[in-house]
Amino acid sequence: MSHMIEIPFHKYQGTGNDFVMVDNRSQLIDRNDKQYARKLCDRKFGIGSDGLILIENHKGYDFEMIFFNPDGSQSMCGNGSRCAVVFAQALGIIENHTTFLSTDGVHTATINNNIVSLSMKDVPPEKTQAFPEHFIIDTGSPHYVVFTSNLNQKAVKEEGAFIRYSEEHKEKGINVNFVEKLGKHQIAVRTYERGVEDETLSCGTGVTACAIAHVLHGGISPVQISTQGGDLTVKFDLENGTARNVFLEGPAKKVFSGQINL
Numbered sequence: 222m223s224h225m226i227e228i229p230f231h232k233y234q235g236t237g238n239d240f241v242m243v244d245n246r247s248q249l250i251d252r253n254d255k256q257y258a259r260k261l262c263d264r265k266f267g268i269g270s271d272g273l274i275l276i277e278n279h280k281g282y283d284f285e286m287i288f289f290n291p292d293g294s295q296s297m298c299g300n301g302s303r304c305a306v307v308f309a310q311a312l313g314i315i316e317n318h319t320t321f322l323s324t325d326g327v328h329t330a331t332i333n334n335n336i337v338s339l340s341m342k343d344v345p346p347e348k349t350q351a352f353p354e355h356f357i358i359d360t361g362s363p364h365y366v367v368f369t370s371n372l373n374q375k376a377v378k379e380e381g382a383f384i385r386y387s388e389e390h391k392e393k394g395i396n397v398n399f400v401e402k403l404g405k406h407q408i409a410v411r412t413y414e415r416g417v418e419d420e421t422l423s424c425g426t427g428v429t430a431c432a433i434a435h436v437l438h439g440g441i442s443p444v445q446i447s448t449q450g451g452d453l454t455v456k457f458d459l460e461n462g463t464a465r466n467v468f469l470e471g472p473a474k475k476v477f478s479g480q481i482n483l
């Protein structure tokens with residue numbers, strides 16, 4: 222970031238997971254400079270959000286979304302992808318259906334009355350590790366999933382940080398999800414996100430991992446997930462241990478627009 226620029230931005234949220242969106246089709250922002258994410262996502266000195274998303278042109282797809290955590294690290298973001306789809310529609314890039322590129326590859330999505338249904342990657346057994354007390358499942362981002370009772374009383378930030386900074390996970394980091402079973406088709410989830418290093422109100426790749434863990438534990442798809450920021454649905458088929466035809470569904474909305482000088 223060498224000289225001062227004025228950046229038009231749009232703030233979106235998907236079940237309370239909030240993102241700064243920048244239409245970067247004219248390459249206003251250097252996508253290799255992590256300082257933009259650090260500055261724009263800062264809740265005291267910037268706009269404030271759980272991540273920065275750049276929308277860029279891509280030859281083979283409707284668009285490419287580039288996601289950054291507030292610390293500048295990159296990973297797949299389920300809620301951010303859902304918000305990016307609504308943003309792409311507002312920009313006139315797409316109508317109600319899209320095929321686009323995200324951090325972990327190609328996704329499709331459909332928008333119906335502000336509900337975005339996003340295809341997620343298959344999750345084969347190699348991406349699912351079951352331990353006596355928890356699961357580790359990679360749904361584009363790595364997730365530690367632990368079942369609990371009294372979810373509302375959980376010290377998610379403290380207990381999540383303890384696992385995320387443990388000897389095993391401190392180097393690459395991991396997102397930590399606490400899950401309470403509410404029924405065969407229902408769970409409640411609270412998530413500590415790496416890169417934010419705090420609890421967020423919802424995490425799309427996180428609830429996808431939790432829904433898969435729930436079905437491996439006797440639950441049934443579709444799974445309704447209640448998060449601190451609203452409700453999501455995850456559906457998939459489990460075939461020989463592989464979760465296929467995985468869809469993450471829920472609302473995504475614009476909150477406000479503005480411009481910032483950096």
Ligand SMILES: N[C@@H](CCC[C@H](N)C(=O)O)C(=O)O
Nearest residue numbers: 296298299300362424425426
């Ligand atoms: N909020 C996201 C996940 C964002 C990435 C995550 N913090 C990581 O670094 O793995 C979601 O909705 O999936």
